[in-house]
Amino acid sequence: MSMDVLDLGGRPVIVGGGIAGLMTALHLAPEPVLLLSRSPLGADASSTWAQGGLAASLGEDDEPALHLSDTLAAGDGLCDAQAARRIVYAAAAAIEDLARLGVRFDRTPAGALRLGLEAAHGRRRIVHADGDGSGREIMRALVADVRSTPTIAVIEGIAGGVRAAIERARSSVGHLVKIEVEVDTLAQLEEVLALAPDVVLLDNMSIDELRQAVAMVAGRAITEASGRVTPATAPAVAATGVDLISIGWLTHSAPILDIGLDYSEF
Incomplete structure (x- = not known):
């Protein structure tokens, strides 16, 4: 509205x-x-252009543990096992949420979800909507x-890059909402500091880059380190002087406006 x-x-x-x-x-x-x-x-x-289906262990002969096993086997050592577990165990509920929101998934004449067998899946668990649509x-x-x-x-x-997005947001909500700008290079950081963001998210930077970034910001914004942060590396990250450290799914918070410079058109 x-x-x-x-x-x-x-x-x-x-x-x-x-x-x-x-x-x-x-x-x-x-x-x-x-x-x-x-x-x-x-x-x-x-x-809108995605043609593939959504995978979830919805069949009577299926369960999340089997879905996880297939996923890890197909990943051949490249998967983050904990992340994969969270995703596959939440998949069935996500399908239910989408159906509740009005997504018309393909169904059998009896009204059950039509489950397809694809790729490395060992059970029928692929749900489509409107075929390949x-x-x-x-x-x-x-x-x-x-x-x-x-x-x-x-x-x-809203168009015109990060500057236009920030200006539009400021004109709408003033300073009642904090604006966070995500950067992954020191050159990007130098650019955004001129826009006076409230928070700068320093993404996937090395320890040395984080130290340089904190020195560049010099208290003009809150600094948040994210990416490459694990419980093992967190102490070294904290020693760089950043204000906040984010790890994985813990980064999601509000009210924050998070703008990434990778979007040349916003």
């Missing part, structure tokens, strides 16, 4: 109108949120839900 900008102060800000942004907004409901999108919702999201159907349902949720305010048509 659309709201007067005077009503937007203090609410979490979500950047991006893809599946991740839409699902985050819907999960936060009924808490009021602001969703920023470069184009009309769903118009440019790569998720899974991404398009999921986006259709989520966009409709977001637009019909009264507590989600949407601002579309």
